[in-house]
Amino acid sequence: MSGIRTDLSGQVAIVTGSTSGIGAAMADALAENGAHIVLNGLGDAQEIETLRASLAEKHGVEVRYHGANMLKPDEISDLVTSTEEAFGRLDILMNNAGIQHVAPVDEFPEDKWDAILGINLTSVFHAAKAAVPIMKRQGKGRIVNLASAHGLVASPFKSAYVAAKHGVMGFTKSLALEVAEQGITCNAICPGYVKTPLVENQIGDTARARGISEEEVVRDVLLAAQPTKQFVTYEQLAGALLYLVSDAGANMNGSWISVDGGWTAK
Template identity: 45%
Template sequence: MSSSKPSTPRVAVVTGTSSGIGAAVVKHFCEQGHQVLAVDFNPAGKEIAEAAGAAFYQADLTDADACRGAIAEAVKRFGGVDILVNNAGIQHVASIETFPEEKWRQIIDLMLTAPFLLTQAAWPYMREKGWGRVVNIASIHAQVASPGKAAYVSAKHGMIGLTKTAALEGGEQGITANAICPAYVKTPLVDNQIADQAKLNNMDEQEVIEKIMLKNAAVKRLIEPSEVAELVAYLTSDAAGAVTGASWNIDLGWTAH
């Protein structure tokens, strides 16, 4: 895998960019010379995007029109869309018995419906050019489940199905689709989960890290966002043209058991 600058700069849309994986991907793409539209609900993402050299579009991606608006903004600014990275996500930890319906719907809308709508809106521009890359940031929870995460696990499992279908439909059109499945990454989302898991499991926060987050890991550390961004860079490169429909685990050895 190489993170060198691509021979052809592309137009990339990245969602969930105000911190963590999304911010790292935006930074990496800008360093590669891509034109990037960073999309996030949080207005603080504007400063982060512009510091990296990207344009910013504020949107609530649980709204269908906002999803289509994000792609339209990239087309208006840059003339098309070549790369789509579906990364935006939230988390809520509760048992199935107590899980709020509104949280279920919000998570599914943001983490499964929005990636579908964004892919659908970007597809004609990729097809017209005969070149496109869709990368869905799933999770190791797209492969396995954990208690207290019914909506998150369901959305991420669904994202794998969406990825495979997009790969089959896009193959003859020069469009690839792949998913990345990280274990726990050093992000604000994970930081928030530590407190939630501590409450759910009656543990202190250090116990959550050791006994839940890293219990099944062979490599006993959290993953850096930049490590995920490097894999995104490869999967969106010309070198990865034969790679599609795959789920790439960055899981510290979690699923080697």
């Protein structure tokens, strides 16, 4: 899928928010390279089972599903501990789960703020807290957090998302320093706009918030930020992930890969 191959045979990976979009693509890339996968996320039970079975059959790896709610610390902890119980190890944690809401600060619903901070930032802490002891015992592990270009720069009407993703970047750096001598790395991937279901929903919300058409949102708001004028693809993000979890990326720590068409270069 990614065009980059690395041998992850026998390794075990959790990808949160992986029942659709970027997370599903990241799980596919890891499975393609030999990793056993634990999927997590929301959605129709039959569709999730179809995805799970498809990945397992296509790549010849074991694929399981855990329905942990990323707003509930005890369920996040169970996601991680049950993975170790099932497989005896945990090599890769990809914190991908995320939600979005677009509105001016003075109109921003407080429940949306709490949910965005909870899922996009606080769940990263809880998952890492549960995973790090396992990785310490192994003497090796890879934690990759899906941040965003909005972890580096800001946009109006996205205060909660920008705050959360900036928090993810700070957490990534801090954790990386804590585990640097124990064979564990923690890095982030910062995508620009990817045409995911999340972004599709943002188009309509942004159009309403700015009082412009959806076509203008894509042309003048979303892709205006990316000098290439192209959406980032799943395959491009998968390539970044595979580098970070491979031996080639072993000395990449506390850092990030921007895959944003040049957005944050400005």
